[in-house]
Amino acid sequence: MTVSVVLYTSDLRVHDHPPLRAALEGAQEVVPLFVRDPAVDRAGFAAPNRLAFLADCLADLDRGLADRGGRLVVREGDTVSEVRTLVRQTEADEVHMAAGVTAFAREREARLRKALEDDGCRLYVHDGVVTVVPPGDVLPHGSDHFAVFTPYYKRWTAEPLRTPLSAPTSLHVPSDVRSERIRRRSAVADVSPALAVGGESEGRRLLGSWLAQHLDTYQDRHDDLAGDVTSRLSPYLHFGAVSATEAVHRASRRGGEGADAFVRQLCWRDFHHQVLAARPEAAGADYRPRQDRWRRGADAEADLAAWREGRTGYPVVDAAMRQLAHEGWMHNRGRLITASFLVKTLYIDWREGARHFLSLLVDGDVANNQLNWQWVAGTGTDTRPQRVLNPVRQGKRYDPDGSYVRRWVPELADLDGPVVHEPWRLTGLDRASVDYPDPLVELPEALERFRQARSAA
Template sequence: MRTVVVLFTRDLRIHDHPALATAAATAAHVVPLFVFDPRLGGRSANRDRFLHASLADLRAALRGRGGDLVLRGGDPVTETIRLAREVDADGVAVSADVSHYARRRERRLRAECERHRIAYRAFPGLTVVDPAAVTPTGGDHYKVFTPYFRAWSAATWRTEFAPPDQIRLPVGIRVGRLPALPAGESPQSAAGGETAGRQRLRQWLTTIDSYGDRHDDLAGDATARISPYLRFGCLSPLSVAVAAGDRDGPFVRQVCWRDFYYQVAYAFPDLATTAYRASAKEEWRYDDTALDAWRAGHTGLPIVDAGMRQLRAEGWMHNRARLITAGYLTKELGLDWRAGLDWFARWLLDGDLPNNAGNWQWVAGTGNDTKPYRRFNPVRQAHRFDPTGDYVRRYLPELAGVAGKAVHEPWTLPEATRRGLDYPPPLSER
């Protein structure tokens, strides 16, 4: 081919990028393109900032190989076709995605390419194993994780792609400028981009041997914290799984959970709005006061409030805290999981549809959990996974003076001590 436009979406990297690597190897000129889609922007200021940093890093990496990142704004299909015609491209490449919106975008792009007689190809890259590549006998997707994990572990994984040595842009193309950082409330967040993501992964891999023992330790914060880089494709999930080693190990199992929900979302595109289990009884109550207290981290249950404060402070939350806070909202307060999903989607740097919706439905008992009525007792969880109370004290300064495990149950403290704390009683006592 003479010229191929590579449309970047949630794959902001040059390492193990099948679409980019293939285009660079087969075409005389490659035009890397990112389109700021107004229908997707403005939902989360901290995610928008992470995106901008990731794009700046991607542009620097492409420039280091003689290319550049072309930036446009508007409808991605319209802008991709406009650019393809401008540079007389004979091919368009994109990484396949699973959401309703992404698949509709891909269908429209394919149709427009056919209309303009431009070759179109969708590549893998957002998961380790393609969503439809591993299926059970007699079904289109796995509904239970454990059998999926066995099939996923035994599957043949594709070979990683090396970054292209050189990117050759057509002469005279207008590349565009990165817009100013978006306005809006934005918590302290991780540095965006492939460079930061790969550095984070390298550092964390030196401690991976202790992951199985420490990943639920709330105060220890021993998780990888690479989920935002996976969400934006700054890291290849395949590269992460390969670098981690043992396919049956506890960390690779977590990578598999990510693929699991992608194949669920691929088969059930309404995962973010509709109960996955048709038999699920959704008898939610609606209480704005309780919901606002949960959002603000003022429920009176320290372990829940610490998790919610961490979310607002960092745009991230420990995996165990996510289970506790989600379980409290749905099983203790009886509030609709969709309200929790929306709040997480607003603040989480790693908030994407398959994982956010899949995990919320799992906790709420409407999703893929084989024990839909399971409950997470927040106090019991606190004593088990934050035994010294250090996690709670880190995010609830008003309880910093409460020593030891008593911090998890401040309502049991002497009345004089309780009066000296600027901390509310549990919602059930108000």
């Protein structure tokens, strides 16, 4: 009886899963394995929202496998040690897994390959499982990655897409392989109150309903903060509960400007993965150093705390930060506005913002979170590194009637129209009746501070 192991990491699904399909084709029995590795906790990526969402994903994956006669095997410990133990127990000939791009994932893969070779077992690492186009498949002349999005996008769209794979109809797992219990979402403390439900079933339902209801208007309304017609698929893509390749195929079949805009966003995701694959140090170091001397000290710490708490005095910034705390998710336009405010208006190190986002975002992804922060900070791939987003103008443009602000900043719920974006302009008793702080900083002064700092650097 031949046995293969499928090591699940950030690809928690049964549909369009090349490692699972390859394992089934090469063996009579397959062990779908997920290892809860304490090294992830030590690296600081085991945030409560992601742990709760992960619990949903694992439970749903187990149900999906059970519907096909299998089950998910869960172990806790060092990934390499646990896989090696399982291989020896089952006398498995092959291990299949999806390729990763982070330094952690690559180091884990290298250790696993060496350990399995010593046991006479082959490791197969599959590209194009987490991303649409594998990092490194599209390269500019004379470089190991694209540093600018637009030329990458042109090449990316010309690449042939692999056909999504259907879910297997059946699989058999050796009956004597033990598994630990899957942690329930309810066992995770400090989870955001309105955190989305995780899992492939929910992700596929969301993808289908969003494509039918909102894809056609996505091009015109994707920045509408109050309307919120974004897909909200980012958590499911981060955990691999939804295949990015399948999402591209399904959107492209419908066609239109909305589909083009949505596929472009998925390309941005691939773009950041190929940057990080080539420059893994960009997870913590400036991709393009600007010699910034970020603000430090008590005043900067107080401003950072106010930003985290949604008490900056700029309503659209505070609304987005409160949405993050409540949902573990934030509208993409809100991410741009809040990030620009921290790094350029307050001139505080982008790593502080990235760290806070990773502590709450259910879709907290090293490639996309860190490199998007660097893009906004001007230390990344943005071709206009000095751009600064004015939060008042952004609020009036993307939340013109103030509905988004009033939803998340109840102190301003009684203010009508655009005045909600500038409550400090109220006078007398009107201002005194609003329990909302004055702005941390005047925007013209902050802009001049940033420009002088970058000029000096």
